[in-house]
Amino acid sequence: MASITEENYLKALFNLSNNQGEASISDLANQLGVSMPTANSMVKTLQKQGLCKYEKYKPVILTEQGKKAAALIIRKHRLTEMFLVNKMGFGWEEVHEIAEQVEHIHAPKFFERMDEMMGFPTVDPHGSPIPDKQGRIQELHLKSLSEAVPGQEAVIAALSDSSAEFLAYLNSRQLSLGTELKILSKESFDQSMTVAYGEKERESLSQKVCEKLLIRIFD
Amino acid sequence: MASITEENYLKALFNLSNNQGEASISDLANQLGVSMPTANSMVKTLQKQGLCKYEKYKPVILTEQGKKAAALIIRKHRLTEMFLVNKMGFGWEEVHEIAEQVEHIHAPKFFERMDEMMGFPTVDPHGSPIPDKQGRIQELHLKSLSEAVPGQEAVIAALSDSSAEFLAYLNSRQLSLGTELKILSKESFDQSMTVAYGEKERESLSQKVCEKLLIRIFD
DNA sequence: ATATTTTGTTAGATTATTCTAACAAATTTG
DNA sequence: CAAATTTGTTAGAATAATCTAACAAAATAT
Numbered sequence: 001m002a003s004i005t006e007e008n009y010l011k012a013l014f015n016l017s018n019n020q021g022e023a024s025i026s027d028l029a030n031q032l033g034v035s036m037p038t039a040n041s042m043v044k045t046l047q048k049q050g051l052c053k054y055e056k057y058k059p060v061i062l063t064e065q066g067k068k069a070a071a072l073i074i075r076k077h078r079l080t081e082m083f084l085v086n087k088m089g090f091g092w093e094e095v096h097e098i099a100e101q102v103e104h105i106h107a108p109k110f111f112e113r114m115d116e117m118m119g120f121p122t123v124d125p126h127g128s129p130i131p132d133k134q135g136r137i138q139e140l141h142l143k144s145l146s147e148a149v150p151g152q153e154a155v156i157a158a159l160s161d162s163s164a165e166f167l168a169y170l171n172s173r174q175l176s177l178g179t180e181l182k183i184l185s186k187e188s189f190d191q192s193m194t195v196a197y198g199e200k201e202r203e204s205l206s207q208k209v210c211e212k213l214l215i216r217i218f219d
Numbered sequence: 220m221a222s223i224t225e226e227n228y229l230k231a232l233f234n235l236s237n238n239q240g241e242a243s244i245s246d247l248a249n250q251l252g253v254s255m256p257t258a259n260s261m262v263k264t265l266q267k268q269g270l271c272k273y274e275k276y277k278p279v280i281l282t283e284q285g286k287k288a289a290a291l292i293i294r295k296h297r298l299t300e301m302f303l304v305n306k307m308g309f310g311w312e313e314v315h316e317i318a319e320q321v322e323h324i325h326a327p328k329f330f331e332r333m334d335e336m337m338g339f340p341t342v343d344p345h346g347s348p349i350p351d352k353q354g355r356i357q358e359l360h361l362k363s364l365s366e367a368v369p370g371q372e373a374v375i376a377a378l379s380d381s382s383a384e385f386l387a388y389l390n391s392r393q394l395s396l397g398t399e400l401k402i403l404s405k406e407s408f409d410q411s412m413t414v415a416y417g418e419k420e421r422e423s424l425s426q427k428v429c430e431k432l433l434i435r436i437f438d
Numbered sequence: 439a440t441a442t443t444t445t446g447t448t449a450g451a452t453t454a455t456t457c458t459a460a461c462a463a464a465t466t467t468g
Numbered sequence: 469c470a471a472a473t474t475t476g477t478t479a480g481a482a483t484a485a486t487c488t489a490a491c492a493a494a495a496t497a498t
């Protein structure tokens with residue numbers, strides 16, 4: 001039912017409201033690269049369909065129906081990304097743009113078949129959870145590397161930034177999901193961390209990078 | 220550049236003008252399920268982009284540029300159909316609807332990767348030729364089964380109708396591409412033919428069916 | 439608490455794609 | 469060939485998604 005445009009608004013609202021549960025018109029407009037009046041009028045349209053709650057000058061809140069619709073689009077996006085990497089040999093930095101288009105395809109069997117072929121994965125190539133068929137998302141309470149302390153060991157489980165630039169940076173440092181890190185030290189003046197992994201005995205990672213690496217710490 | 224709507228008009232024009240090299244406004248409108256004024260105005264839009272030639276009350280003719288654009292969309296459609304059947308386990312009767320959506324994706328690498336994974340197929344699951352990257356189509360001068368005569372042997376190479384209904388009919392008779400047929404007889408009053416293939420010693424095929432089966436006759 | 443800035447809204451216009459109604463040209467038929 | 473039918477066109481309107489300009493409310497900063 002929802003047009004591609006509407007689907008993109010739902011996805012943006014879902015992503016923006018991950019923390020607060022709500023999103024402002026200006027954030028929404030920014031996220032989608034449209035003007036505020038455009039975002040404003042589309043929000044009214046979505047509200048009429050029961051997908052979000054909206055009152056003048058108040059933030060936008062997705063309804064349960066809206067959240068589910070958004071999660072199901074994200075499910076298609078993440079399944080597609082995983083399929084492109086696992087079954088078609090793409091790099092994790094190449095798949096977002098393609099998945100951005102494939103996610104709007106209406107063909108349940110297509111995505112079910114992908115899911116099956118991959119053995120029902122629970123996360124995408126960047127470690128983000130894949131919502132289930134009911135639109136439920138399994139939260140992965142992960143910490144960021146910046147929260148770890150020297151002496152700890154951890155494995156990279158996900159990323160909080162999956163931009164092609166950041167992924168290219170990680171590629172250049174041989175960092176990927178599953179990489180095991182030993183935290184050697186942390187500089188107090190710039191929060192940068194020195195870590196060891198694979199062949200690398202001492203690598204320095206800036207605060208920005210550490211914040212974006214989501215880890216599971218070994219007990 | 221072209222919108223999905225424009226791409227669908229190009230494809231329809233290409234298919235309609237396979238024989239004559241031209242298509243009428245009413246055929247175009249019919250094919251796409253839109254009104255004649257709608258088709259008329261879109262044709263004017265395509266003409267402004269140099270994709271077709273059009274004069275009032277005359278049939279529409281695709282330009283070389285228009286033909287190439289259409290062929291490249293058809294290339295994506297047919298590669299997708301083949302991928303769905305060969306790599307994802309779909310039946311040949313299930314793939315048209317999905318390919319109809321996937322063909323509009325702008326991601327050259329995605330389709331090149333499919334092509335590579337399949338070993339550069341030249342025909343789709345219904346035997347229709349896949350245009351090359353330059354939009355050139357290799358014509359497969361095939362005959363229809365109705366042109367064959369008793370005593371001849373032939374193999375089914377393609378179909379001139381790939382509707383889900385016809386494909387379901389063929390499935391129910393165990394007929395598929397590659398099936399080898401022996402023509403036993405032909406009824407002169409209704410043009411139906413009796414053939415043998417696989418386990419079947421005598422199967423009768425109506426004229427309608429014979430016309431839709433494209434064959435290569437054994438020398 | 440007033441002034442300034444940011445955020446949000448309304449109004450009005452634009453482009454793409456579609457429609458119906460009315461009319462006109464072309465084709466087919468008797 | 470004239471009448472009837474089919475095909476095609478024009479005009480005018482509707483919906484979706486977008487914009488800019490102008491104004492209004494809310495938030496922030498002096």
